[in-house]
Amino acid sequence: MNTAISEANTVNHSVVSADRWVAERKTLLAREKELTRLRDQIARERRALPWVRIEKDYTFDAPEGRRALAELFEGRRQLLVQHFMLGPEWEQGCPSCSFMADHIDGMNVHLAHRDVTLRVVSRAPLAEIERFRRRMGWHFKWVSSYGSDFNHDFGVSFTPQERARGQGEVYYNYGMQPFPAEEAPGISVFYKDDAGAIFHTYSTYGRGVEVMMGTYSLLDLTPRGRDEHNPAHAMDWVRHHDRYEPAALAKTAPAAGSCCEARD
Template sequence: MRARRALRWLRWLRVTEPYTFDTPDGAKTLSELFEGHSQLIVYHFMFAPEWVVGCKSCSFWADSFNGAVEHLAQRDVRFTAVSRSPLPRLQAFQRRMGWTFSWVSSQASRFNFDFNVPFRLETLASGEAVCNHGPLGESNTEMPAFSAFAKDARGDVFHTYGTYGRGIEAANAAYRLLDFVPKGRDEDGLSFSMSGVRLRDSYGR
């Protein structure tokens, strides 16, 4: 595991853009999102500015986040979700779902665009959209991802890791538990693997 980490983080990319986020405590920069830690994990939550509620698949992942936050903090890691939707809409959806992890809005910055997880319509139309270091191959303007950042002793911020697509599955506790049982994820016959997923409070309706 240590050798794998060493390979994964060989190249740190310094972040020079002064990204600003709307948070419950006012505007904060990317550096300030670390909240005194030297490492930061960002989940790029699919919630476009025009959407009424957040993505049901991202919500499936987010149901795993609450309990992990305090454990991460003990290892010098701050966690936050970031979405392009306005902060009041994020907060309303967060209350509905009972989540308490940090969630901030990047609506006023290029942050998500610069890390290749939402895409402008003109970029999709041109076929130039890149995700996971290759052509996107989809027509969605929003995509999920994890980004990891580190801050050095001088306060400089670096992007140290990013994972997209199937790479984010490691953070989904429900998927990992389903993999223990004989029927597994039980996705045979579904039109696509995530079609059976709903918001947690919508099952049985």
């Protein structure tokens, strides 16, 4: 990262009296409340979206054996899927998708008690998924969509023909745009009714996946923020959690790059 740029907001920063600080903080609080109300409104609009019934029989490889999409719900009515960028024969998963996944194990117990099952899905074969999951020390359930249309149908895997036809652009996040890999990040939501019918209710891509990145919400409270001042290299600082430099050296660590940089 560019340390000079990342520290620009902390060098010669304005220092005021406590009374002046409280006055300016109240102004910002009003804006924060506007954002909270807008977020609540958008959540209501999201829940009001129409649904699409799933007609295709998707199956996945799980450690317990072959599983249909309906079985991934594990008795609950709502299913959240993280589309994790780990393609066949990849050496390791995407660092940014791994950053997302680092938050799952702590959330899972709470989601389960709100009638939500969260599953991670990748196109890599199950053996490759399990090898990487063990390396990262994760406990959540992760299944393989290898050989199925699931990733393609939900807009997170692209064939060489699609990439060539679009001259480097693919249909992602509901429009044509450049994407540097054959896999992309996303989150999809499904609902299963009492009759067993499954519906696709929502998917989000690009920067929409930040909903899983609680670390970002905390960084946004700090003076230096995310240290992402160049949109072309957003998330360059993110590493697999077992590949970080010691914390004392973090601000001088070289950028490693990311396979799924933040995009609107």
